[in-house]
């Protein structure tokens with residue numbers, strides 16, 4: 001409907017995690033599946049997903065120590081852990097780096113989960129699908145769908161140029177996240193469709209609060225969990241909230257009350273007091289949680305529910321709820337339903353696959369950064385880090401044999417045309433200009449390419465390009481500024 005990943009999938013807490021707290025709700029299936037997915041996804045995309053240690057401080061008045069230890073022991077053993085280290089006890093007095101926590105927190109636990117650049121994960125899946133023959137349409141809304149004689153007739157409209165298209169299909173998957181009920185009502189004319197509960201979650205970003213790469217998982221006085229996470233080198237991410245949204249998924253914005261709530265929560269743990277004046281950026285999303293009748297938002301299930309039905313010999317699948325962590329497994333489940341309907345098309349293969357750029361052959365991201373720096377020593381360390389964490393192995397395809405920057409910061413000695421993502425589109429990097437050329441009209445991803453261009457941070461011509469693309473799209477230039485420029489995990493839909 002809008003750009004790829006412009007919905008919930010760019011506004012999550014950005015964790016690939018089992019969800020320690022779901023154990024309390026006896027969601028063992030969900031936790032086990034998620035924990036298994038953790039290491040599978042880590043292998044698939046080690047450039048955008050990396051291990052993270054979480055510190056769980058403990059003090060009086062929280063869930064009892066024995067219960068947390070038990071929960072963590074289950075967490076450690078439930079999920080086929082081969083790469084990630086297990087739980088350990090932490091004594092803050094013994095920590096090498098100064099703890100950002102108040103001195104009242106003396107001890108706790110430390111365990112593993114993973115970080116993900118969520119919107120990038122969507123883009124890499126889109127690029128991968130396109131390279132395998134999928135036809136992608138961003139900014140395209142499904143406006144109507146009817147089925148007859150074994151075929152869906154689906155009308156779509158492009159919101160950038162108004163182009164209307166008709167697509168025929170035997171099977172239709174409604175994977176529109178928080179809009180799933182809206183799509184059912186508006187496009188499929190299903191009356192009174194109410195399958196998901198929209199629960200808003202907001203995060204704030206403040207200037208970096210502490211050194212080190214560990215995150216903190218904290219329990220609020222009301223029993224809710226929130227995270228304090230290092231973010232984009234110079235920032236700290238704090239969140240989230242759990243509030244029944246009660247509005248359309250199109251209107252999602254942090255409230256003043258949520259801002260204060262998050263600041264107060266963080267301040268109750270940190271030596272440094274956080275106020276709303278410290279907020280440099282915030283973002284919000286709505287969880288499309290399957291409506292299981294839970295009385296409070298934080299107790300509603302985070303598991304996904306799939307419904308597959310046949311109408312006039314054509315198949316319709318709806319997805320309700322879910323997590324980023326389980327997206328691969330959920331996709332396989334959907335394909336199993338489709339194969340039951342259309343017939344078997346082959347074995348599932350994603351478990352041992354790599355997403356574009358994920359084929360890095362070294363053990364850690366820092367080793368990969370060193371490899372990049374070795375080849376492109378003329379790039380700043382910041383840019384090397386950026387390239388490694390967005391493009392991974394593809395960085396070598398993009399910059400080829402570039403061997404220097406000229407005085408104005410342009411690349412020299414680059415083969416002029418570089419294939420990005422299996423030839424779906426082409427970047428032309430010239431001596432003094434950087435332009436974009438479409439080779440595949442089906443991949444009508446102007447804005448996503450825009451993202452690609454922006455994240456590259458090619459030194460001089462970038463702003464010119466952003467402006468001209470924006471003008472071409474008849475929209476005001478959306479050049480990033482300060483924090484937005486760094487908050488590239490949420491690429492372009494951020495409105496300053």
Ligand SMILES: Cc1cc2nc3c(=O)[nH]c(=O)nc-3n(C[C@H](O)[C@H](O)[C@H](O)COP(=O)(O)OP(=O)(O)OC[C@H]3O[C@@H](n4cnc5c(N)ncnc54)[C@H](O)[C@@H]3O)c2cc1C
Pocket residue numbers: 001002003004005006007008009010011012013014015016017140141142143175176177178179183199200201202240284285286287288321322323324325326
């Ligand atoms: C605050 C918060 C924190 C979270 N944290 C985590 C976390 O740390 N880890 C984790 O694993 N999960 C987390 N989640 C859950 C996770 O983000 C979501 O489950 C996931 O992003 C949902 O993806 P989706 O593709 O279903 O929905 P979306 O990403 O919202 O995508 C739905 C897409 O459908 C499109 N669409 C809507 N209507 C139409 C139409 N008529 N025609 C065509 N397209 C349409 C939209 O434009 C959108 O792009 C979090 C969620 C929230 C809100």
